[in-house]
Amino acid sequence: MIRAAGVSVRLGEREVLSEVDLLVSRGQWLAVIGPNGAGKSTLLKAIMGIVGHSGSLLVADAPAAALKPRARARLLAYAPQAPALPPDMTVFDYALLGRTPYIPYFGRDSRHDRDVVGAVLERLDLGDFASRRVGSLSGGERQRVVLARALAQEAPILVLDEPTTALDLGHQQQVLELVDRLRRADGLTVVTTLHDLTVAGQYADALLLLARGQAVAHGSPAQVLTETLVGRHFDAQVKVEPGPDGRPVVHLVRGEVRGERP
Numbered sequence: 001m002i003r004a005a006g007v008s009v010r011l012g013e014r015e016v017l018s019e020v021d022l023l024v025s026r027g028q029w030l031a032v033i034g035p036n037g038a039g040k041s042t043l044l045k046a047i048m049g050i051v052g053h054s055g056s057l058l059v060a061d062a063p064a065a066a067l068k069p070r071a072r073a074r075l076l077a078y079a080p081q082a083p084a085l086p087p088d089m090t091v092f093d094y095a096l097l098g099r100t101p102y103i104p105y106f107g108r109d110s111r112h113d114r115d116v117v118g119a120v121l122e123r124l125d126l127g128d129f130a131s132r133r134v135g136s137l138s139g140g141e142r143q144r145v146v147l148a149r150a151l152a153q154e155a156p157i158l159v160l161d162e163p164t165t166a167l168d169l170g171h172q173q174q175v176l177e178l179v180d181r182l183r184r185a186d187g188l189t190v191v192t193t194l195h196d197l198t199v200a201g202q203y204a205d206a207l208l209l210l211a212r213g214q215a216v217a218h219g220s221p222a223q224v225l226t227e228t229l230v231g232r233h234f235d236a237q238v239k240v241e242p243g244p245d246g247r248p249v250v251h252l253v254r255g256e257v258r259g260e261r262p
């Protein structure tokens with residue numbers, strides 16, 4: 001579904017992504033992990049055609065950069081990390097923007113479009129918020145509304161940049177389980193950045209570890225979430241143990257912080 005070979009991105013004077021290779025098959029969930037500034041959001045933006053790149057980046061066999069907006073929107077739904085939201089728009093109308101690629105030019109939304117949006121809002125616990133102004137929402141509510149817009153798009157590839165950062169534990173689980181159910185039921189392909197390494201290992205079937213713009217590890221959660229790789233690239237002291245389902249659980253190890261006296 002997504003195939004990258006030697007993808008590099010230059011922003012200003014800096015190369016922030018260097019020679020990244022990637023393969024995400026249909027129905028797969030790839031989590032892009034890595035320390036702050038590693039290039040995770042930039043990789044997602046390259047897939048979305050928002051930033052230019054060199055190298056080959058194919059989405060459903062078409063060059064990502066050459067997709068026309070409407071074709072792209074039918075193929076890829078994107079929830080950015082912190083989008084600017086129109087504060088006076090209602091939650092329902094904002095989520096309805098996800099249906100734009102299906103609404104004819106000079107046409108208007110159909111009953112089906114409104115039903116899809118209503119169902120997505122319900123599934124994200126936002127049914128009671130439909131007529132609320134976006135500007136009046138809490139951070140976590142806003143994040144779910146951005147996700148609602150992406151899900152209303154019903155695209156076969158979901159690209160989610162840190163979809164759970166502002167969410168409480170229950171809503172994190174609800175969102176991730178919903179994405180996983182859609183993936184299993186409809187064969188959605190999912191690419192997401194996630195800072196919580198344990199959560200990334202629990203939900204994704206493949207992880208890509210980026211560090212300083214380079215892909216330093218790519219494989220199953222057990223292959224990537226090792227004490228050596230996480231310790232080295234996040235500059236952290238961690239212990240990794242298998243959880244109840246056998247997937248790795250990453251714990252921080254308390255100890256002396258460098259430069260601090262006991």
Ligand SMILES: Nc1ncnc2c1ncn2[C@@H]1O[C@H](COP(=O)(O)OP(=O)(O)OP(=O)(O)O)[C@@H](O)[C@H]1O
Pocket residue numbers: 011012013014016034035036037038039040041042043
């Ligand atoms: N327009 C720009 N010009 C120059 N450098 C930029 C520009 N935009 C982003 N960068 C830099 O590119 C690097 C990668 O940024 P990116 O947002 O992809 O990182 P990230 O891995 O998603 O980080 P985080 O975990 O903090 O969200 C960062 O060092 C950032 O400062």
